[in-house]
Amino acid sequence: MGVTEDSDYNRVTTPNYSANIENKDEVGAYVQVVIPFGGGKRERLNCNRLFNIEIDRLKAQIEKLKAEASLGDIWAQASEEQDKSIPEMITVDETRGTALFDVDGYSLNSSFTHKFNDVVFTLLDNDQAKVKVIVLNDSGLPESEELDLAEQRADSIAKYLESRGIDKSRIKVLARGNLYPVEASDTQEGRNANTRVEFIISR
Incomplete structure (x- = not known):
């Protein structure tokens, strides 16, 4: 409603474009007109009914989301229970040149017993957990001597572990000597990787 020249509304040439419009006695409006054809009396549309239908739809959607969220919690709990049932494996080796055992070959090097702390803390936090200790070594000895050494180390x-408060009934040791190397034994680095202790913790 109202007439004006296009230049009056040009944003480039008119710096105060907004103020320019506000000062006009003009109004723009969009109008939707519904014209029924066919004659006869028509029932007035019940907006309250449409509103209630929409509310019911939204409520149903909310209930669905709640159900899905609850199902998600169930799956998450099941997954957590499954994770607890999977044994945890912790490996301590000599790959960084750290001697786990003293010069006698089987006594623990007291300077590096902290490497077993993860195992100790896990067992102390869960008094139902048990640990299987698998000892492997690669000292260049014959297989039978490697096995004897592994038994002493185990x-x-x-x-x-008992000295840290773990009951011996929760500890099982397995000496495997040099039976399962992970690296070639022709280098010191390979022998260090093969000399390791594997802890398998069952919750």
Whole structure:
């Protein structure tokens, strides 16, 4: 409604474009007109009914989301329970040149017993957990001597865990000597990687 020249509303040429419009006695409006055809009396549209239908739809959607969220919690709980049932494996080796055992070959090096702290804390936090200690070594000895050495080392580790408050009924030791190397034994780095203790914690 109202007539004006296009230049009056040009944003580039008119700096105060907004103020320019506000000062006009003109109004722009969009109008929707519905014209029924066919004659006869028509029932007035019940907006309250449409509103209630929309409310019911939204309520149903909310209930669906709640159900999905609840199902998600159930799956998350099941997944957490499953994770607890999967044994945790912690490996301590000599890959960084750290001697886990003293010069006698089987007594734990007291300077590096902190490497077993993760195992100790896990067992102390869960008094139902048990640990399987697998000792492997690569000292260049014959297989039978490697096995004897592994048994002595396993006994040292078991005693250390007991000294930290872990009941011996929760500890099982397995000496495997040089049976399962992970690296070639022709280098010191390879032998260090093969000399390791694997803890398998069952919750």
